Amino acid sequence: MPSPKLKLNLYQKLLGLDHAQFSLIQHEDAIVAIVYEVIEPSGKKLILKICEQERHFLREVYFLEALKDKIPVPQILQAIEPNSKRHGAILMEYLPGQVLNKETLTCELAEKAGYQLARLHLNSEKGYGDLISKDSLTQDPKADLIQRFEEGLDECEAHLPSSLLNECRHYFHTHLYLLELADGPCIIHRDFRPGNLLANKNKLLGIIDWASARAGFAQEDFSSLEMGEWSTQASIQAAFLSGYETIRPIPRYQELMPLLKLSRSAAILGYLYRKGIYHKSSAKLHQSHLNFLKTFIEA
Numbered sequence: 292m293p294s295p296k297l298k299l300n301l302y303q304k305l306l307g308l309d310h311a312q313f314s315l316i317q318h319e320d321a322i323v324a325i326v327y328e329v330i331e332p333s334g335k336k337l338i339l340k341i342c343e344q345e346r347h348f349l350r351e352v353y354f355l356e357a358l359k360d361k362i363p364v365p366q367i368l369q370a371i372e373p374n375s376k377r378h379g380a381i382l383m384e385y386l387p388g389q390v391l392n393k394e395t396l397t398c399e400l401a402e403k404a405g406y407q408l409a410r411l412h413l414n415s416e417k418g419y420g421d422l423i424s425k426d427s428l429t430q431d432p433k434a435d436l437i438q439r440f441e442e443g444l445d446e447c448e449a450h451l452p453s454s455l456l457n458e459c460r461h462y463f464h465t466h467l468y469l470l471e472l473a474d475g476p477c478i479i480h481r482d483f484r485p486g487n488l489l490a491n492k493n494k495l496l497g498i499i500d501w502a503s504a505r506a507g508f509a510q511e512d513f514s515s516l517e518m519g520e521w522s523t524q525a526s527i528q529a530a531f532l533s534g535y536e537t538i539r540p541i542p543r544y545q546e547l548m549p550l551l552k553l554s555r556s557a558a559i560l561g562y563l564y565r566k567g568i569y570h571k572s573s574a575k576l577h578q579s580h581l582n583f584l585k586t587f588i589e590a
Contacts (some may be wrong), residue, residue, distance in 0.1 A: 299327075302339065302380050305371055309478075313339070321348055323502045324563075328385070337383035338365065341378050347502035348372075348379030349423040353574035354478070355499035356381070361414065362407050363497045389487035393522050398530040401521065403495040404488060405534030408512055411498075413541060414478040420476075432473040432508050440554045450569070451584075458588040459553060466550050474542035479483030482513040510544040514551045517544075517581030518583070553587060553588040556580040 305310050324347065329337040340347035348370075349589050357362050365383040373379035391400065418428030419435040429435055440463055446458050480487070481503040489497045499547045521527055535541055544551075563569035569577040 293558035296311050298377060301377060302341065302431070303372075303468075306339070306369060306380075306382055308337075310336075320581045323500070324351075326364065329382075330562050336387075337368065338385050339380060340383065341380045342502065343378050344502075344590065345373045345379060346421075346423065348381070350421075350504055351381055352379075353423055355381075358414070358478070361494060362410050364501075365497050373547050386489045386496045388489040388491035388494075391488045391490050393485065395490075396522055396527060397493060398526055399411060399493045399529045400488075400490055400495060401530040402534035404483075404485075405531035406537060407495060407498060407534075408480075408483055408563075409482065409535040409538030412474075412477045412509045412512070416476040416478060419476045419508070420507055421505050424450045424504055428476075428506060432470045432475060435505075435507065436470065436554060437467070442559055443554070443557035446565045447557065450564050450579075451560075455584065459470050459557065459584065461551065462588070463553055469547050469550055470508075472510070472543050472547055473508035477505045477506040477509060478504065479509065481507065483512045483542070484520045486520075490515050509542045511546040511551055514548070514555045515550050518552055518555070524567060549587070552583065553578045556583045556587075560584070 299313060303311070303313070308329060308331070309336075310332050313327045314330075316326045316328055320457060324343065325341045327339040329339050332336070340351065342351060352367065352370050355367050356366050360367060365386055367381055367383050369382040371377070371380040371382075389395065416422065416428070417425075417433050418430055420428040422428075445460060447456060473578065480498065482499075482500060487498060487500045489499060494551065516528060516531060521531065532541055560569070560577065563573050563577050
């Protein structure tokens with residue numbers, strides 16, 4: 292199937308936006324979809340997200356619809372189902388803010404982010420797994436995490452030494468007993484970090500990128516916080532946790548964190564290798580998680 296970039300005119304026609312202007316939104320974290328800012332002749336702004344994988348499209352639609360009255364997420368205006376000739380695409384409202392980063396993140400915004408994450412975790416589910424295929428949900432958090440971890444490592448096999456992967460597997464499987472602490476099943480984002488938050492003047496406008504979300508355990512959404520993807524400032528982390536505990540108790544995540552960090556890095560590296568972008572636009576992300584794996588095993 293041709294690249295979504297080459298078929299933009301198809302989406303323009305299907306959405307009735309032939310006379311609108313489309314500008315590709317580029318940032319280093321955009322690795323699972325192609326996103327355009329759309330400006331209609333009237334000046335109204337929209338967002339078009341084209342998902343190259345069907346399951347990413349289905350999850351985006353599922354969670355944006357399921358959460359629209361519960362936490363701040365963009366509203367879906369129109370969705371184009373994928374088929375053999377095109378990728379799935381979502382036309383959504385434009386939120387007038389900027390994607391956060393470590394430099395723009397304030398204690399006030401961190402507190403609001405923690406508050407919204409806790410509200411997300413209030414959404415209980417009947418089992419662990421992918422909510423776009425509810426028949427496959429399991430009552431065992433270990434089974435779901437094992438499947439995702441092994442998928443990630445399998446995708447790394449052609450690129451990383453077998454000795455490193457074997458050490459990762461050994462640690463992972465000998466520490467699965469820690470999942471007795473799992474706080475779930477509930478809806479989790481799985482990539483909850485500043486790069487997926489839109490804000491304007493210390494107001495948190497929306498949580499974006501739901502392609503990896505699922506029914507899991509709350510501790511998993513603390514991985515990015517503990518891996519330094521939010522900030523190295525203790526005040527930011529304290530504010531985040533303060534916001535969270537105004538809604539629900541902070542889950543016991545510290546004991547689980549080595550296991551979850553390992554799983555997160557394996558998943559990210561596996562995805563980058565599968566997509567073939569580990570040495571291109573995502574080289575920095577790749578090196579960061581590869582360094583983590585090596586340091587983790589040597590520790």
